[in-house]
Amino acid sequence: MIKLGNLLYVVLFAGAHYAAGAPNSGYQYSREVNAWLRLHMVPATWAEAGMRCLLEGGTLASPTTNAMAQVMVAMMDDHKLTRSVFTGINSILVRENFTSLEGVPLSSIPVGWAAGQPDNENSDEECVALTGAAQLEDVSCGSMLPYFCKKPSKSPNCGDGEHEYNMVSRTGSCYKFNREPKSWRNALATCYAQGGYLAIINSKTESTVLKEILAVEKKGGYTYVGFMKYADGVWATINGDTLAEAGFQEWAPQEPNNAAGIETCGSIFASGLLNDAQCVDPRAFMCEFTL
Incomplete structure (x- = not known):
């Protein structure tokens, strides 16, 4: 299923505009999920968010476990973020078949839909956002929302260990x-x-x-x-x-x-x-x- 994420990056992110932001990496290590997470507060479209995460060596994060959902919501609360955030969950390739960029199907993701969701408003809601109440809602991929990037960790001392810091x-x-x-x-x-x-x-x-x-x-x-x-x-x-x-x-x-x-x-x-x-x-x- 990893191929799904790779294909989405090629199809959707290749033409996305990317402008470098603040130099501090901004990643926080979470022992609960053994990963580095960064909450990007500056809103972006889903494709732009995915491109930024890709260029940082990570993936647009999804609440694929209870621990991951709790960590994401806690970070949103720490930043006093009242808006929902993009996740990597989407149904772009197969309509109504929601899957994370890591290839985890929605049926295996332990986070439920918010009331009245998904509603596919205007037949244009193929991406999924996480609310501050740890619930999901379908949104337009062209919406401008904050988002999380996730990088796996081999060491809590120097990033993910991949780049020899x-x-x-x-x-x-x-x-x-x-x-x-x-x-x-x-x-x-x-x-x-x-x-x-x-x-x-x-x-x-x-x-x-x-x-x-x-x-x-x-x-x-x-x-x-x-x-x-x-x-x-x-x-x-x-x-x-x-x-x-x-x-x-x-x-x-x-x-x-x-x-x-x-x-x-x-x-x-x-x-x-x-x-x-x-x-x-x-x-x-x-x-x-x-x-």
Whole structure:
């Protein structure tokens, strides 16, 4: 049944528009379901939600067990969310045959329909949402709703373990050095796809940590990290904080020098100090996962 989810991604999500959101991964580990969950509060269509989860290395979450339903509802309550959220349950391929993206049929999902549901209003409700009362309702796939992404967990310390992040206790973050060179923007997208974000340096300690990682990797030159020069000329992180607000703004000697007048993306030297770089220049890059 996994093939169903894969087919839906190909058919429905290939053309969906995706815009990267805030850099913090936002995932929370749940021991009850042994998985990492992220509640996306910014509404999206069902296809856009599925694409975002896919790019983060996960799946549009469904309440396929009682524990999963309870965790999802608890997180909705924590965020004071009064709206329903999309689930991966749908009947797009076979009308009225509701199945999760993992291939779990509705008959095996321990969550019931809300009163009067499903009603297939306007003959256009092939997707399923979860209410704050732990009940299901059929909705249009083109509706704009919040949603959960789910990633399986091999370790509660550094994400799902799939992408080789390593925990550093001094910062409370996990890091992955990506040696394959990419442009700054492609590096940004790759880190999101790996469940993290292009590393943000928040302290001198964190600069030292990255310096040590680069030393182990025997990496010279410069390595992309998560800051850039915005249109107003201010250097800021990918979540919009100035370098000072982020907690680290120590540039390498004679940097930033804006060589050739086109250095607007952020990087660090092997010293752990900041450097401006050409965004299109293929370079190694550092991803971070914050617990």
